[in-house]
Amino acid sequence: GWLEGYAALITGGGSGIGRAVAERFLAEGASVTVLGRDRSRLEEVVDCAADRSRIHTVTGDVRDSDTLHTAVQETVDRFGKLDTLVANAGVWDYQRQLTRLTADELDTAFDEVFSVNVKGYLLAAEAAWRELVKTRGSIVMTLSNASFYVNGGGPLYTASKHACLGLMRELAYELAPKVRVNGVACGGMNTDLRGPRSLSLADRSIAASFARRGPDTPPPPIPLHDSSTDPRDFTGPYVLLASRAQSGPVTGHAINADGGIGVRGFAHAAGGDHL
Ligand code: NAD
Numbered sequence: 001g002w003l004e005g006y007a008a009l010i011t012g013g014g015s016g017i018g019r020a021v022a023e024r025f026l027a028e029g030a031s032v033t034v035l036g037r038d039r040s041r042l043e044e045v046v047d048c049a050a051d052r053s054r055i056h057t058v059t060g061d062v063r064d065s066d067t068l069h070t071a072v073q074e075t076v077d078r079f080g081k082l083d084t085l086v087a088n089a090g091v092w093d094y095q096r097q098l099t100r101l102t103a104d105e106l107d108t109a110f111d112e113v114f115s116v117n118v119k120g121y122l123l124a125a126e127a128a129w130r131e132l133v134k135t136r137g138s139i140v141m142t143l144s145n146a147s148f149y150v151n152g153g154g155p156l157y158t159a160s161k162h163a164c165l166g167l168m169r170e171l172a173y174e175l176a177p178k179v180r181v182n183g184v185a186c187g188g189m190n191t192d193l194r195g196p197r198s199l200s201l202a203d204r205s206i207a208a209s210f211a212r213r214g215p216d217t218p219p220p221p222i223p224l225h226d227s228s229t230d231p232r233d234f235t236g237p238y239v240l241l242a243s244r245a246q247s248g249p250v251t252g253h254a255i256n257a258d259g260g261i262g263v264r265g266f267a268h269a270a271g272g273d274h275l
Contacts, residue, residue, distance in 0.1 A: 001029030002243050007079035009033045009071055011062050011124055012089025014041030016191030017142060017231040021086055024235035025242070026054060031079040035071045036089070037061055054079075062089045062120030068127035075131075082131035084242040087121040088142040092206060093157040094195045101154070108198040109156055116196075117160035118167065125171055129179060138180035138251075140241045141168050145187045145258040156196075165254060172252030180251040182241040187258030188220060190229040221269040223260035 008025050012018040014036030022032050022045060031054040036042050042057035049055045056078050060067030075082050093113055101109070121141055132138065146152035146161040153161065165183065172181035190210040195201020210229060219225035227233075237255040240246050256262060265271055 001027065002239050002246065003084075004029035006030040006083040006242065007033075007075055007081050008084040008086060008242065009035065009075050009082060009124075009128065010086040010088060011035045011068075011071075011120065012142075013086075014038050014045060016193060017186060017189055017234055018086070018088040019045055020231040020235050021088070021238045022055075023048070024232070024239060025084075026051070028239055030054070030084070030242075032056070033058060033071055033075040033078070035060060035062070035067070062124060063115050065123045065127065068124050072127045072131055081135050082128060083135045083137040085124060085128040085132065085137070085139045086142070086238065086242075087124045087139060089120055090117045090142065090160075090193075091196050092193045093154045093199070094201055094204065095151070096154040096156070096199060098155050105199060106156075109196045112196040112198045113156045113160050114163070117157075118163045121164055121167055125167075125181075129175060132175070132179045136178050136244070138182065138242060138244075139168075139171065139175075140238050141181070141183040143168065143183040143185040143254050145185060145256070145261055147183070147185050147254065148256065149261055168254065169252050176251060180241075180247070182247070182250060182252070183254040184234070184237045184241065185254045185256045185258060186234050187222065187256075187261065188229055189231045189234060191231055220259070221264065222258065223263055223265075223270040225259065225269055227259045 008030050010018050010022050013022045013034030022034050025032050033056040035058045039059045046055050058071040143164055144161040146158045147165040168181055168183045193206040195204050234257050237257055
């Protein structure tokens with residue numbers, strides 16, 4: 001495996017891309033601590049692991065610094081070190097536009113979305129950097145198409161994911177040369193991504209939107225419009241960026257894994273549909 005002997009901590013690893021990355025890292029030879037809010041989901045990840053000696057779970061909220069410090073400490077106690085932090089736990093705003101939000105909703109939902117999506121990454125980095133310095137390790141952040149482009153969320157989500165891009169770049173500067181900091185800007189994935197509780201969207205899952213797609217649903221307007229939405233197919237860049245051997249000189253960089261939004265055409269999203 002590419003990550004033989006690595007020890008990683010993944011936030012929001014009970015489902016979606018976090019879980020897919022946890023399983024991929026295990027398959028690549030790493031030991032993995034998975035942090036999430038829902039204990040039963042974490043147990044499911046453990047139950048599916050072929051080698052249980054290489055997986056550890058911590059239940060808690062990424063808005064709580066103590067939980068993150070505990071997760072780092074338990075990773076070091078159990079696996080001897082920390083090589084990779086995958087900052088990943090997040091919530092979506094279901095593209096709720098400014099004109100559909102009241103001032104009160106904005107006030108509370110801003111705090112919720114930014115505290116999970118942005119503060120959660122920052123607190124995880126704070127808890128982990130000392131151990132990452134020791135191993136010359138790295139941070140890989142789950143970014144989004146919404147870190148670069150509009151309309152992948154409403155103003156709350158888009159601003160939060162742009163903020164994560166800035167955080168990634170700032171920390172890449174501050175932690176160099178010992179710790180690399182990079183991101184994977186994922187496009188649409190069929191996960192269990194939820195919305196903020198403050199907008200009563202905590203029980204809504206993005207999976208429902210994927211389930212509603214039928215044969216008549218137009219493909220997403222991106223060049224790779226028939227590409228997979230299975231989060232497992234987005235894990236390659238995480239392995240690449242975590243691996244010192246594969247990306248030793250890479251820091252402050254986001255890999256866009258979004259089906260090519262940046263090379264969309266005007267009349268047709270893809271120029272090669274006739275091929
Ligand atoms: P998901 O809901 O399946 O996974 C997120 C996990 O984080 C869940 O297990 C959830 O319980 C956990 N979590 C949420 N808030 C938490 C908190 N406060 N404390 C601890 N754990 C918490 O959704 P996902 O799509 O896999 O989301 C992971 C990341 O991917 C997010 O940062 C999201 O913004 C990003 N992303 C998702 C998509 C997509 O289309 N699904 C696209 C681009 C980026």
